Every structure is written in C-alpha cells, then in structure tokens.
Amino acid sequence: MNWDGFIDRVNSDPVIAQRGADSSFRVLLGMGERERLITVYAGRVVSVTDGPFVMPQCNFALLGSSEAWARFCSPNPAPGDQDIFAYFRTKEVLLAGDTRKFYAHLMYLKLMLLHLRSQA
Amino acid sequence: MNAILEPVTGRYVHFEHGGRTCRVYFEESGQGIPLLCLHTAGADTRQFRGLLNAPVITDQFRVIAFDLPWHGKSSPPAGWQSETWRLTSATYCELILGFMQALELNKPIVMGCSIGGRVCLNLALDYATKFRAIIGLQSAAGTPRYYDPAWLAHPEVNGPVAGAATVMGLMCPDSPEADRWETLWHYMQGGPGVFAGDLYFYQVEGDLRRRVENIDTRVTPLYLLTGEYDYSCSPQDTQDTAAQIPGAQVRIMPGLGHFPMSENPQAFISELLPVLNEIVAAHEAGIAG
Numbered sequence: 539m540n541w542d543g544f545i546d547r548v549n550s551d552p553v554i555a556q557r558g559a560d561s562s563f564r565v566l567l568g569m570g571e572r573e574r575l576i577t578v579y580a581g582r583v584v585s586v587t588d589g590p591f592v593m594p595q596c597n598f599a600l601l602g603s604s605e606a607w608a609r610f611c612s613p614n615p616a617p618g619d620q621d622i623f624a625y626f627r628t629k630e631v632l633l634a635g636d637t638r639k640f641y642a643h644l645m646y647l648k649l650m651l652l653h654l655r656s657q658a
Numbered sequence: 659m660n661a662i663l664e665p666v667t668g669r670y671v672h673f674e675h676g677g678r679t680c681r682v683y684f685e686e687s688g689q690g691i692p693l694l695c696l697h698t699a700g701a702d703t704r705q706f707r708g709l710l711n712a713p714v715i716t717d718q719f720r721v722i723a724f725d726l727p728w729h730g731k732s733s734p735p736a737g738w739q740s741e742t743w744r745l746t747s748a749t750y751c752e753l754i755l756g757f758m759q760a761l762e763l764n765k766p767i768v769m770g771c772s773i774g775g776r777v778c779l780n781l782a783l784d785y786a787t788k789f790r791a792i793i794g795l796q797s798a799a800g801t802p803r804y805y806d807p808a809w810l811a812h813p814e815v816n817g818p819v820a821g822a823a824t825v826m827g828l829m830c831p832d833s834p835e836a837d838r839w840e841t842l843w844h845y846m847q848g849g850p851g852v853f854a855g856d857l858y859f860y861q862v863e864g865d866l867r868r869r870v871e872n873i874d875t876r877v878t879p880l881y882l883l884t885g886e887y888d889y890s891c892s893p894q895d896t897q898d899t900a901a902q903i904p905g906a907q908v909r910i911m912p913g914l915g916h917f918p919m920s921e922n923p924q925a926f927i928s929e930l931l932p933v934l935n936e937i938v939a940a941h942e943a944g945i946a947g
Contacts, residue, residue: 557819614831617886617893621827624889627804641809642816644823 539569539611540656545583547653555581558646563639565647566596570604578646598635606630611654622651666710668731673760675727675753682757683731684724688716691790691938692766694758695723696774698796698917699745699860700821700853701844702730705771708837708923715927719934722766724757726750728852743855747864750777755785767937771795772891772916773860775882779870779899786878791937793881793930796888796916798895799902800865807854807861818846821853828916830887833925841920867899875905879940881933882906885914909933 548554559581567574573589575596602625609619618624625631633640640647666687672679685703687710695706703723710721725732728743754777758766767790770778775797782792805824810817822845829838845853873880880903884896893910900906911918911929918926 618889620831620887621889623805623824623827627802627889637806637809638812638814641812641820642814644820645826648823648826 539607539654541574541586541654544653545586548583548650551649551653554646554649558643558649561643561646563598563643563647564596566591566594566599566601566635567607568599568601569607570602572604576650578643578650581646583650596635597639598633598637600631601634602631607654610651611656613656615655622648664711665716666707670731671724671757671760673756675756676749678735680727680735680753680756681733682724682727682760684722684757684761685710686720686722687711688718688720690718690720691941692763693719693721693934694754694763694766694768695721695919696754696768696770696777697723697725697729698772698774699856700729700825700848701841702726702732704730704844705841705917705920707920708927709919709930712923712927714931715934718938719767722761722763726753728849728855734849743849743852745773745856745859747777747780747859750859750864751780751785754781755788758788765790767791767793767934769793769795770797771919772797773856773864775891776860776864776866778880779866779873780864782873782875782878782880783866783869786874789878790941791879791881793883793933794896795883795918796885796891796896797882797899798884798891799870799899800867801861801891801895803861807857811851811854817850817853818848821845821848825916828888828890829921830885830913830915832913833915833921837921837923841917844920867902870899871902873903873906875903879937880906881909881937883909883911883918883929883933885911885916885918887913887915890916907933 561581562579564577575587577585666685668685672681697705702725706723728734775794778792778794810821822842882896884893900908
C-alpha cells in the first residue's frame with residue numbers, strides 16, 4: 539500500500555483533474571485495525587489523516603481486512619482483486635454511510651484508490 | 659490528407675414490437691455466415707467496432723450488431739417520456755427475433771455479451787433451431803446482486819458517469835487504455851435509467867439457474883467464453899452454468915474482463931477465431947455428411 543506521495547499523485551493525475559473535477563467528500567478507509575480518513579474538496583485531496591478515530595465525521599466508509607486491501611494494492615492485482623466492487627461481491631469490503639454520496643463521487647473514488655498501488 | 663473509410667455501414671430498420679414500431683439502428687460489415695452481435699447492458703453497437711473492422715472475421719462472416727431500443731442510436735419509441743425502460747426475457751427475445759425477421763437473417767450465429775450472454779441461454783432454451791451456433795460471452799445463468807443499480811437513476815447522481823465508474827473495474831487492468839476508456843465513454847452516453855433497466859433482466863427477472871439444464875446442445879452448439887478478470891460473471895459462474903448443460907464448451911480468456919470485444923479487440927479476436935472456425939468446420943462437415 540503506497541501512501542508515500544499519495545496526495546501529490548492524486549492531485550497531479552490529469553484523468554482525475556478532468557473526470558473528477560469538483561468532487562468533494564470524506565471517506566474513511568478501514569484496513570483491518572488501521573484507519574485512514576481522506577478528505578477531498580473541489581477535486582483535490584486536501585488531507586489524509588491516520589487513525590484510530592473516535593466517531594469520525596465522514597460521508598461513507600469502506601471497511602475491509604488488511605489482507606484484502608493488500609491484495610487490492612498489489613501493482614498487478616490478480617483477477618478478483620482489481621476493484622472494490624469485486625470485494626462487495628465477496629463481502630471482503632463493506633460500504634457504510636451515505637450511499638448516494640458514494641455513487642455521486644464513485645469515479646473520483648475509484649481513480650483515487652488506484653494511486654494506493656505500488657508501481658509495477 | 660490520409661483519410662480512412664471503414665467498411666462498416668450503419669442503417670435503420672423499422673419493425674413492430676409490442677404493438678408499436680421500433681426504429682432500430684444497426685451496423686454491419688463483411689459477407690458470409692451471419693454473425694449477430696448483442697451488446698452489454700447500458701451500451702450499444704459500438705462495442706463491436708473491432709470485430710466489424712477485422713478482415714480476419716469479415717472475410718468469412720457478415721458481422722451485424724444492433725442497438726436495442728432506448729440504446730445508442732435506437733431512440734425509444736414515441737411516448738417514452740411517460741415510461742421506464744425495464745428489460746425482460748420475453749421482450750429481449752422478441753426484439754432479437756424481430757430484428758432477425760426484419761433483416762431476413764437465416765440461421766445466424768448469435769453472440770452476446772453480459773445481458774447478451776444471458777439471453778443467449780434463453781435463445782438456446784427456447785429458439786435453438788433458429789441459430790447455427792450460440793456464443794455467450796460473460797454468460798452465466800444467474801449472478802448474485804452485489805450492488806443496487808437503482809442508485810444509477812437517482813436524481814442526485816450523474817447516472818451515466820456513475821454507471822461507467824461502476825463497470826470500469828470489470829475490465830482487465832492491462833487491457834489497452836484507449837480501448838478501456840472508449841468502453842467507458844459508451845456507458846457515459848447511456849440514456850437515463852437505461853442501464854438500471856437492463857440490469858433488472860440481469861439481476862432479477864432473467865435468472866435461468868433452474869432452467870439451463872434443459873438446453874440441448876445437440877440441436878445447436880453452445881460456446882461460453884468468459885474473461886478471467888470479470889467478477890460480475892466470473893469464470894466460476896460460467897463454469898457452474900456449463901456444468902448443468904451437457905455439451906456446452908467453455909473457454910476462459912486470460913487477460914480479458916467483462917467487455918472482451920471492446921476492452922481489447924485484438925486479444926478477443928484471437929480467442930474467438932478458433933471457436934468460429936470450429937463452427938464453420940462442423941457446418942461444412944454436416945453438409946458433406
């Protein structure tokens with residue numbers, strides 16, 4: 539899982555700049571015991587805060603095991619590990635919170651999560 | 659100027675369905691055995707651009723693909739503004755057969771992907787004699803519901819963009835970037851509520867898990883080709899379906915996902931050609947015999 543330079547990578551991604559412009563949301567990633575709170579405003583990641591948190595303010599959360607997220611973040615994910623919706627099917631990642639907000643910003647969210655992958 | 663004119667032609671055909679006239683757009687290329695192609699949910703005929711422009715296919719086959727009503731360039735019939743598109747097994751089969759009749763297609767090979775792959779199983783069950791062979795891409799008798807497509811029609815969600823985002827991970831990450839994004843562009847151009855309406859057939863009404871065992875592949879050969887990266891219709895889903903159908907032939911396609919014909923046309927054609935050659939050889943052997 540590649541958090542080094544994550545914010546810069548996302549904010550300099552030309553695809554996100556065009557396809558995710560104006561997205562604003564806050565997502566909690568639960569990766570086993572570890573939690574990260576990502577705040578996106580006007581199409582840019584403005585902060586990534588490390589947990590643990592007590593009753594954090596977020597729009598929605600993606601909660602999964604550290605093993606599932608590690609597979610997702612592989613530079614070459616195996617079939618079935620390449621997308622969070624694959625984990626929705628296997629229930630390895632659960633969506634909680636405001637589903638409308640999740641869908642409204644799904645394009646940005648998915649493009650952003652790709653930057654957690656290490657370079658091949 | 660170095661212009662390129664493709665061999666693909668597009669036309670409209672009018673035919674009756676449900677007491678109304680449908681104006682249906684279709685594209686075709688090539689000559690020979692008709693190969694009727696069915697697009698995925700929420701998309702249109704452009705998914706088959708690679709096949710329509712592949713001489714290795716069109717030298718032997720007349721490739722034909724049509725946009726379902728409400729999709730692509732097949733506008734909804736008059737009065738659509740007071741209706742909601744909701745695809746059912748019966749409607750889907752009637753539209754395919756109606757199109758075939760309108761174009762006077764005689765025993766085509768039918769090949770459909772995703773919802774098109776599902777309806778191929780309906781065709782194999784109820785209309786097998788009308789086809790020379792049936793090829794289901796990303797085809798399974800049923801799949802579990804793991805997301806609710808109703809959100810794609812929510813007034814506070816940009817449905818076509820959210821729809822594209824929903825399906826983007828279904829493709830192999832290594833498929834060519836330009837082809838993956840063109841596949842998503844098709845989804846971004848879908849009509850409001852149409853993708854969700856198609857998924858009613860795919861997720862709810864069109865479950866065939868209790869029926870596919872009645873498919874008789876001695877009447878018409880059935881091939882099921884599934885990309886390994888598809889988690890909507892996974893390789894296991896296809897293999898489970900095939901296990902219920904004696905004689906069904908399965909081919910798992912490495913390096914491909916849910917949209918093989920559009921996410922990586924060249925790789926898909928390499929997988930498809932042996933199947934088409936087998937169908938032709940069996941047909942010629944039948945004539946000779």
